[in-house]
Amino acid sequence: xxxxxxxxxxxxxxxxxxxxxxxxxxxxxxxxxxxxxxxxxxxxxxxxxxxxxxxxxxxxxxxxxxxxxxxxxxxxxxxxxxxxxxxxxxxxxxxxxxxxxxxxxxxxxxxxxxxxxxxxxxxxxxxxxxxxxxxxxxxxxxxxxxxxxxxxxxxxxxxxxxxxxxxxxxxxxxxxxxxxxxxxxxxxxxxxxxxxxxxxxxxxxxxxxxxxxxxxxxxxxxxxxxxxxxxxxxxxxxxxxxxxxxxxxxxxxxxxxxxxxxxxxxxxxxxxxxxxxxxxxxxxxxxxxxxxxxxxxxxxxxxxxxxxx
Amino acid sequence: xxxxxxxxxxxxxxxxxxxxxxxxxxxxxxxxxxxxxxxxxxxxxxxxxxxxxxxxxxxxxxxxxxxxxxxxxxxxxxxxxxxxxxxxxxxxxxxxxxxxxxxxxxxxxxxxxxxxxxxxxxxxxxxxxxxxxxxxxxxxxxxxxxxxxxxxxxxxxxxxxxxxxxxxxxxxxxxxxxxxxxxxxxxxxxxxxxxxxxxxxxxxxxxxxxxxxxxxxxxxxxxxxxxxxxxxxxxxx
Numbered sequence: 001x002x003x004x005x006x007x008x009x010x011x012x013x014x015x016x017x018x019x020x021x022x023x024x025x026x027x028x029x030x031x032x033x034x035x036x037x038x039x040x041x042x043x044x045x046x047x048x049x050x051x052x053x054x055x056x057x058x059x060x061x062x063x064x065x066x067x068x069x070x071x072x073x074x075x076x077x078x079x080x081x082x083x084x085x086x087x088x089x090x091x092x093x094x095x096x097x098x099x100x101x102x103x104x105x106x107x108x109x110x111x112x113x114x115x116x117x118x119x120x121x122x123x124x125x126x127x128x129x130x131x132x133x134x135x136x137x138x139x140x141x142x143x144x145x146x147x148x149x150x151x152x153x154x155x156x157x158x159x160x161x162x163x164x165x166x167x168x169x170x171x172x173x174x175x176x177x178x179x180x181x182x183x184x185x186x187x188x189x190x191x192x193x194x195x196x197x198x199x200x201x202x203x204x205x206x207x208x209x210x211x212x213x214x215x216x217x218x219x220x221x222x223x224x225x226x227x228x229x230x231x232x233x234x235x236x237x238x239x240x241x242x243x244x245x246x247x248x249x250x251x252x253x254x255x256x257x258x259x260x261x262x263x264x265x266x267x268x269x270x271x272x273x274x275x276x277x278x279x280x281x282x283x284x285x286x287x288x289x290x291x292x293x294x295x296x297x298x299x300x301x302x303x304x305x306x307x308x309x
Numbered sequence: 310x311x312x313x314x315x316x317x318x319x320x321x322x323x324x325x326x327x328x329x330x331x332x333x334x335x336x337x338x339x340x341x342x343x344x345x346x347x348x349x350x351x352x353x354x355x356x357x358x359x360x361x362x363x364x365x366x367x368x369x370x371x372x373x374x375x376x377x378x379x380x381x382x383x384x385x386x387x388x389x390x391x392x393x394x395x396x397x398x399x400x401x402x403x404x405x406x407x408x409x410x411x412x413x414x415x416x417x418x419x420x421x422x423x424x425x426x427x428x429x430x431x432x433x434x435x436x437x438x439x440x441x442x443x444x445x446x447x448x449x450x451x452x453x454x455x456x457x458x459x460x461x462x463x464x465x466x467x468x469x470x471x472x473x474x475x476x477x478x479x480x481x482x483x484x485x486x487x488x489x490x491x492x493x494x495x496x497x498x499x500x501x502x503x504x505x506x507x508x509x510x511x512x513x514x515x516x517x518x519x520x521x522x523x524x525x526x527x528x529x530x531x532x533x534x535x536x537x538x539x540x541x542x543x544x545x546x
Contacts, residue, residue, distance in 0.1 A: 178411070178414060181403065181407055181410065181411055182411060182414060184400070184407075185400040185402075185407075185408075185411050187402075188402045188403070189398055189400060191360075192398045194380070194382040194385070195358065195391070195392045195394065195463070196382075196385065196412050196414060197382050197383075197385035197386035197412070197415035197463050197464070198382055198411070198414045200382075
């Protein structure tokens with residue numbers, strides 16, 4: 001295996017890892033504060049991608065109508081920011097309508113509700129936009145660089161760079177702001193949070209909003225690389241990212257990001273050794289094996305049942 | 310009366326925990342509720358904080374406002390009633406300072422926050438030294454200081470304390486109660502529940518005895534300390 005070939009695949013792995021990590025963060029953040037797996041998250045990712053498609057198309061039409069040509073990077077940045085903002089409301093709505101009424105219900109009820117809302121989003125999309133697959137507009141042109149024999153496209157650089165910047169921003173938000181502090185407190189002991197004068201109904205929607213916004217960003221980055229969208233695109237990516245969230249350790253933000261990238265590496269490097277039809281079979285066997293020895297993932301802790309206040 | 314509790318009924322699932330508890334506290338008082346394990350002490354405090362629902366027929370007024378209209382976080386942020394829960398329940402992953410700052414999340418009065426923080430650090434100088442340490446790494450006594458300081462930062466009209474002496478060495482208990490006296494002198498009414506009845510009655514001006522979810526005896530601390538029934542049941546003869 002030549003060094004160029006290796007680096008080529010490292011870049012591919014980083015790209016896939018960026019998608020998984022951005023989605024996995026949403027699962028982990030929600031789990032960390034509510035001990036709930038948001039099984040709608042994969043479909044929020046899909047919804048966010050479609051919202052991104054709408055925003056990009058709208059911006060192109062608008063700038064076309066005004067006779068200006070926006071540079072691709074600006075168009076992409078605006079699309080990501082606006083779509084993140086809009087998709088955060090999808091997350092807030094899911095929390096408000098789906099999960100809040102079930103906060104004291106058995107966890108299985110919440111899980112089933114999450115899956116149902118996901119199906120509603122998929123078929124709602126199908127009903128509104130039809131069965132035809134839609135193409136994400138090519139808002140930036142592909143440029144390929146040859147760096148010492150390694151071929152890198154500008155899109156791959158953008159995908160990894162935006163994903164890493166968003167993760168850094170999330171980290172700073174959680175560590176440095178009072179909202180982030182409230183999230184950390186809630187992940188430690190959510191029952192005492194109201195006694196601090198902080199409403200859980202403030203922190204929970206905010207967490208859903210951030211997770212959904214990150215999923216939307218992940219979706220737009222995904223569409224840059226794979227522009228053909230369909231309403232069921234969130235299922236497989238959602239479940240795989242969920243696996244990353246579990247692998248990282250339930251509720252661990254850092255773990256979700258790292259495991260997302262690990263998943264990217266395993267998925268890219270397995271088909272180098274094995275036939276590519278075996279890819280997921282072998283990749284997920286490896287992960288199953290890891291979880292057999294580390295059932296709580298990389299950074300997960302064995303949760304004791306929390307005390308009742 | 311600053312706080313009036315009348316005919317308070319609480320049930321966990323189907324099991325009744327309180328059967329019509331009635332008592333009141335005037336502004337600036339220190340009052341204790343003593344009783345055995347499971348008598349309903351903690352439940353009474355949780356009901357006031359609205360952490361557990363009160364059954365119909367219960368009445369709770371704080372400074373003329375109906376407590377039943379307030380969700381837990383607003384009892385704290387709008388009425389200024391803080392609650393130090395049993396077992397302290399600090400955010401062990403946050404530093405001491407972050408625990409204190411989180412308590413001011415809903416407050417907008419910056420100068421007053423600064424003043425309150427200074428007061429907390431002057432009552433508990435140890436906390437200033439431990440400021441950037443994760444709260445989970447502190448000793449039991451220091452954790453209780455953070456719990457009380459944190460409660461003071463949330464609201465200063467009244468403080469509810471659930472077993473503040475629990476798990477503390479005798480000397481630490483005494484200094485904790487000294488600190489609570491300072492907080493009371495700074496203008497905060499104090500309602501505490503305690504299993505350590507002797508300590509509580511020495512500290513409080515008045516006391517209530519709760520048994521099986523009902524207040525059975527009430528009176529000045531001195532009278533309760535000399536009451537033969539109370540002596541026999543709660544003060545070890």
